[in-house]
Amino acid sequence: MNKNFRTNQTKHWVIAFLLLLLAWQVVLGAGRKIDKIIFSKVDFKGDQSLEEIINSKEGRLYEPRLVKLDRILLTNYFKNYGFLNVDVRDSVVLDPRKNRVKLYYLIDLDKRYYFGGVRFSGLETIPLKKLEPAFKNLRIGKPFQEAQISEAIRKVEDIFYNSGKPYVNIDPQYLYEQDSLIFLYLTIKENATVYIADIQYKGLKMCQKFIVRRELEIKKGDRYNRQALNKSQQNLYATGLFRYVRFDLEPLPDDSTRAVLKVLVQEKEARWVGFRLGVAHDQDIYFGNKVEITLQ
CATH class of the missing domain: 3.10.20.310 (membrane protein fhac)
Structure with missing residues (x-):
């Protein structure tokens, strides 16, 4: 002691x-x-x-x-x-x-390592061929580059996110073989394919709901797609009406394959007000003649 x-x-x-x-x-x-x-x-x-x-x-x-x-x-x-x-x-x-x-x-410097290849475990609905483009910049036998590996994993995640898999879990591990070769081993748990059961809007005050809805690249009944959500966010910011835009996904408690998409926004302060008379339709609901107020 x-x-x-x-x-x-x-x-x-x-x-x-x-x-x-x-x-x-x-x-x-x-x-x-x-x-x-x-x-x-x-x-x-x-x-x-x-x-x-x-x-x-x-x-x-x-x-x-x-x-x-x-x-x-x-x-x-x-x-x-x-x-x-x-x-x-x-x-x-x-x-x-x-x-x-x-x-x-x-x-x-210590030892130099080289990329040996990539192996998968847990693939179910996404075919291997669909994942191959994520690794096109990696060459077997070339020096192992962690930055390229990280980028490839992000691309794999995007493929799943854009295929209706928002809850996919990817666990990357390195396997060392033949002294200086490193294989990337991806253990994948796909989880449920998710469809949009409903779309809810939060934070709207002066701006009308249909203005937000027309900028969305995803609608009720569609399969979840993160690329579509990213484009929707860009569309909403491009209107100049919103200071903040975010999407939340809330799974239904009794069905893991369906979820509510929540569109959360914060409007900018109005600078001018425009008036227009006309007839409007909103999701098959007829409003008749009305005054539409647009704030920017």
Whole structure:
């Protein structure tokens, strides 16, 4: 027990010393210009020089905020080339003769990984061929790029969302094989295909309901489609009448395949009022002659 206590105490002292050293380096560099930026040697060359990637520049002031951002930029740069476990650290050394600092970036690349392919589990109603376009930018044997993988997963989600599957659950996992190959394994739970049982409108005050309805790309009885909802939102904003537009989907308690689409809006303040006489029809309900007031 005493041995464990001494070990933990030693670790705490080491961490405290490192934090103190880091703080001292920041103090040393504060208000001083960068004389030279030095990168540790790495056995890899991409399409950009490391100097082009970072924000810190020789001759400019040393800024810890920028150095922190530089570490993120360098990490993402190497990850996009398959170095998933890259470690980037920085160190600053004061040159008392010049009253400037030397900034070091220490880069440990570790192993490089390559894309092995994608595998699916749980597909039911959506055929595999329909999902293939989501992965057209991924090539087997090419460096594994997490950004491209994330984009492909978003495209898969969109395919399900636009096929009536708003409650789909996609669980991505990486499978490592043959030492440096990574396979993307997607476990999919499609859940119910949903149809719009009713459309409700919330937040309307001066604007009439039919104005909103005519801009919707989805109607009662249609299968859920997120692309149609996105276009509907664009249409409503384009009218210039609304400050805020949102859609909520509320499943019916006794039927998971049907849901109520709620259109929530916040109107802009009216600038002028126009009057027009005429005859209006609204969902087969005849209103006869009326005065239509449009606010913008």
